[in-house]
Amino acid sequence: MRPRGVLLTLGAFAFIALLTEGAMAHWSAVYLHDALGAPAGTAALSLGAFSLTMTVGRFCGDRLSSRLGYPQNRHLTPQVVRSSISEVAAAGGLGGHARRGVGAGGSRRRR
Numbered sequence: 001m002r003p004r005g006v007l008l009t010l011g012a013f014a015f016i017a018l019l020t021e022g023a024m025a026h027w028s029a030v031y032l033h034d035a036l037g038a039p040a041g042t043a044a045l046s047l048g049a050f051s052l053t054m055t056v057g058r059f060c061g062d063r064l065s066s067r068l069g070y071p072q073n074r075h076l077t078p079q080v081v082r083s084s085i086s087e088v089a090a091a092g093g094l095g096g097h098a099r100r101g102v103g104a105g106g107s108r109r110r111r
Contacts, residue, residue: 020081020100024050028097046097053101077103 003011025047033043068076080103087096 020085021054024097024100042094046094049094049098050101053098055101057102 028046028050029043032038032046033040038046080099084096084099084103087099
């Protein structure tokens, strides 16, 4: 039996979220250092910035979701992720990695 409807949508969302999280964790420092010419120290700090802000986003995600409402939060966090990925691709730096972590951390919903 093949998954349909909501299950397929949730599976696709989880796959994309984990794919981008894994890419950031494994390749962000390499990209910053090799492709954008960032110093090795800055490239190494990018993973720390991403991980730290993702943790903060996960701790504060429920509070943000209850304050904004889940539908608004559901639309806001992917926009944060998109803009941060564009920033990292264009200019690199820690700011884009930090915002990507916030977006990744705040995008889940607990019941």
